[in-house]
Amino acid sequence: MRLTAAAGELIWVQWDDAYDVYQPSSTETHVFNETTALILDALKDGPLSLEGVREWIVKTLDAEQDGLALEDLESAAARLDELGLIEWPDRA
Amino acid sequence: MAGSRLGRPIRVADLGVGTLANRLAGEGLQIRLGPFNIRVQSDLGSIAKLADSLYGPYPLAAADAIADFHVEISRPKNLRRWLRPQCHFYLDGRSPFAPYPVEHAFPALEWGINWCVATRAHHLLMLHAAVVERGGLAMLFPAWPGHGKSTLCAALIHSGWRLLSDEFGLVRPCDGMLLPIPRLIPLKNESIAVIGRFRPEAVIGPCFFGTRKGTVAHVRPPTESVSRSQEPARPRWLIFPRWVADAPLSLSPISKSDAFLMVASNSFNYEVLDETAFRLVSEMVGRCACRSLVYSDLDEAVSALDALARFDDE
Numbered sequence: 001m002r003l004t005a006a007a008g009e010l011i012w013v014q015w016d017d018a019y020d021v022y023q024p025s026s027t028e029t030h031v032f033n034e035t036t037a038l039i040l041d042a043l044k045d046g047p048l049s050l051e052g053v054r055e056w057i058v059k060t061l062d063a064e065q066d067g068l069a070l071e072d073l074e075s076a077a078a079r080l081d082e083l084g085l086i087e088w089p090d091r092a
Numbered sequence: 093m094a095g096s097r098l099g100r101p102i103r104v105a106d107l108g109v110g111t112l113a114n115r116l117a118g119e120g121l122q123i124r125l126g127p128f129n130i131r132v133q134s135d136l137g138s139i140a141k142l143a144d145s146l147y148g149p150y151p152l153a154a155a156d157a158i159a160d161f162h163v164e165i166s167r168p169k170n171l172r173r174w175l176r177p178q179c180h181f182y183l184d185g186r187s188p189f190a191p192y193p194v195e196h197a198f199p200a201l202e203w204g205i206n207w208c209v210a211t212r213a214h215h216l217l218m219l220h221a222a223v224v225e226r227g228g229l230a231m232l233f234p235a236w237p238g239h240g241k242s243t244l245c246a247a248l249i250h251s252g253w254r255l256l257s258d259e260f261g262l263v264r265p266c267d268g269m270l271l272p273i274p275r276l277i278p279l280k281n282e283s284i285a286v287i288g289r290f291r292p293e294a295v296i297g298p299c300f301f302g303t304r305k306g307t308v309a310h311v312r313p314p315t316e317s318v319s320r321s322q323e324p325a326r327p328r329w330l331i332f333p334r335w336v337a338d339a340p341l342s343l344s345p346i347s348k349s350d351a352f353l354m355v356a357s358n359s360f361n362y363e364v365l366d367e368t369a370f371r372l373v374s375e376m377v378g379r380c381a382c383r384s385l386v387y388s389d390l391d392e393a394v395s396a397l398d399a400l401a402r403f404d405d406e
Contacts, residue, residue, distance in 0.1 A: 011367070013374045018349035022370040027363070029356060029370055031349060 001077060001088040002047035007040055010085070025084065035068070036076045043086060050074060100319075105148030113140035120162070122153040126273030126321050127262065128213070130205060131159035134197070135166045136179065142198050146276055146297050146310055149318040161208040165201040167194065183208055199300050199308045202278060206259055209273070210360045216271065217372045218360040219261030223270055224253035226401055229328035230270045232261050232380070234358040240335025240387070243283040246311050247390045248397065250291040255317035256325060260360075265368050268375050269324040274317040276310040284309045290390050329400065330355065330380040335387060342386040343396045351382035 006025040013020045019032040035057075042048060042056040054073055057063070080086045104112065104123065115121045116139060120131040130153075134140070153159070164182040168191065178191035181204035188207070192200040210218060221234040222245035231253070235241040242258050249255040256262075256272040264271055279287055279296070284307065287294055295312040330351050331343075355373050356362050362369040381404065387393035 011370065013352075013378075015348040015352070015377075017347050020349060020352045020370075020374065022367055024367060027366040029362075031353060 001043065001050065001053070001081075001086050001091075003040065003043045004084055004087055006083075007043075007080075007085040010040075012037075023083065023085070028083075030083065033076075035072060036080065039073065039077055039080060040085065049090075050077060053077070101151035103148060104143060104150050104152065107144075107152075109140055109144045112144055113137060116140050116143070120159075120164075122155075122157065122159055123147065124151045124153045124321070125205075125275060126257075127216075127271050128160040128209065128273070129153040129157050130208075131162045132201070133162075133164040133166070134201070136194070136197050139165060139197060139201065142297060146295070146312050149312070149315040151318075151321075161205070161212070163201070163204055163208060165197050165204070196300055196303050198297075198310075199278065199303050199305075202276060202310065205275070209260060213262070214361050214364050215265075217263035217265065217362070217365055217369050219263065219355060220259070220358040220360060221261035221355075222258045223256035223261050223272075223325070224248045225256055225270075225272075225325040226253050228325055229401070229404075230256060230325035231329040231331060231397065231401065232270070232327060232355075232376075233331050233333050234261070234355050235333055236358070240283075240333055242277050242279060243286060243335065244333055244387070244390070244393060246277050246279060246283075246287045246294070247290055247394055249277075249314060249317060250287075250294050251394045251398070254320060254325075255313045263327075263372050263376070264324065265365070265372060268327065268372055270327055271324050272317070272321045274313045274321050276312060278305075278308050278310050280308055281306045286390065287311060327376045327380050328404070330377065330382045331385050331397065332383070333385045333387065333393075337388055339386050339388045341389065341392045341396055343383050343400065346382050346384045348377050348382060351380070352377045 009024045011022040019037050021030045021032050038057045039053055042053045054068055057068060081088045116134045120133040122129055122131045162184050165179055167179055177194040179194045179197045180187040180191050181189055181200050219234055221232045222241045223230050223232050233241045245258045255274045256270055258277040260273055262271040262273055297310040299307050299309045301307050332354055
């Protein structure tokens, strides 16, 4: 998966527990949790597989591999795909 | 200019009922309501009497000022003038709503003016919120209908707070300041007696029974709120109220992300202003202390909000 141009235009506001994000391409406002924000962060350096995104997040957060369920990541990535913020051609 | 009397702008009450009725039936009465000039016309004598008592402290707009809205509440020109009399609300000569029973003309006019603001004033971000002020700082109450916003607002403005608005949090895009539009406060059903008991000195107009929103009566804002209707205020507190019968008072912090969502979803024109609205709501939430308020007793609620403002340390 990789970022779309729309993802580069996002306007972020970070609160303690979540992010409010304005998407100029759709004029919509979203609320993203940490996981969703990290997926976008992980893809800034280039395309990654879902597993690659998980590895990046685990490494960045210095977390346990088991602490981040692949299903949660997949569901957040699917939402980003629907919003047009990532392209995920090999999505199951 | 509208001229002045004793160094102050001419007010509606200065005209007297006779002149008021003639003006309403003729060229119209042009009233200054916060940032808007509204020209009102009516051929109904009841409107003149109610305007004299409830709009008495409101300043007239300058004679040569451009009216933002031309509204009229009048009888139809056909036989319905005589058979179960009705009235129509007109904006710029067109009637956007079904007719009302003539005895509901005054609340219909009030709703109509609110509708004009909500659907036209897109140069401002409009939040569906009551707003009161003290010491230059504003407390906002974004809420859906039925959550006790108007009742709480009416109580606060008779307890040392200034009314900016019972219905519209008008946010100025250039600096995020809140503009006053201190309109009459429409109380519904049980709230009318509640405020009557809470502050017997409050000026409350007649009850209109059987309207589309039940029994409605209008509270006239204190004169100071009306005379300071050109003084904006800076947002400082976001309070999300909910009246629950017999509930103990609760005033608890809520997350800024939840506050953002509730403010944005209580806006009349968030989608219209898109990125500007996002920025304004973000800035407002960022600078405000955010609380959820559950209350059943007005005295307790007012005391808790007074204390929040007094010991503000965020």
